[in-house]
Amino acid sequence: ARPLPSLPLPSPPMPSPPPAAEPSWAAWVDGTVSALAEQRLLRSLRPLTPDPGCSRRVVLSAPSPQRLTVFADNDYLGLSSHPEVRAAAAAAAAEHGCGPRSSALVCGHTEWHESLARRLARLKHADACELFPTGFA
Numbered sequence: 001a002r003p004l005p006s007l008p009l010p011s012p013p014m015p016s017p018p019p020a021a022e023p024s025w026a027a028w029v030d031g032t033v034s035a036l037a038e039q040r041l042l043r044s045l046r047p048l049t050p051d052p053g054c055s056r057r058v059v060l061s062a063p064s065p066q067r068l069t070v071f072a073d074n075d076y077l078g079l080s081s082h083p084e085v086r087a088a089a090a091a092a093a094a095e096h097g098c099g100p101r102s103s104a105l106v107c108g109h110t111e112w113h114e115s116l117a118r119r120l121a122r123l124k125h126a127d128a129c130e131l132f133p134t135g136f137a
Contacts (some may be wrong), residue, residue, distance in 0.1 A: 077079040108133060 015032055025030075036042050050066075051057035055078040060066045079085045092098075102108045113131050121129040 050081070052081060054078070104131070104133065 012033075015028065015035060033042070046060055048058040050059050051067075053060065055075045056070050056073070058070055060068055066120050075081075096110075096112065104113070113133060117129040117131050119129075121127065
């Protein structure tokens with residue numbers, strides 16, 4: 001198989017940080033942000049509405065409605081919109097609360113995490129399994 005050609009990524013010209021005798025750090029940051037804004041390279045949050053039938057489809061509501069397919073999310077299997085997963089998550093949140101509370105070493109490791117780790121290790125025929133319920137490894 002032939003390797004895929006690498007595509008060069010455009011890189012906008014960025015001003016260099018100022019030497020000590022030039023404008024302040026804040027002025028440099030303002031100039032850099034302005035340059036990025038002029039090139040329409042600033043990112044911003046835009047409201048969207050998930051399609052309940054498909055986790056990969058959304059409607060972007062501003063400036064005018066657009067249906068989009070998302071390929072950059074973490075919902076690889078589409079489980080976030082699966083009715084059984086949603087019902088189980090709602091039942092678990094009602095019974096146990098929700099949110100990681102803290103990192104596992106501080107106060108975030110519960111009996112439920114321990115049970116899940118044991119079951120995942122058994123599923124994968126491994127000695128143990130490590131969970132990162134806060135999303136930070």
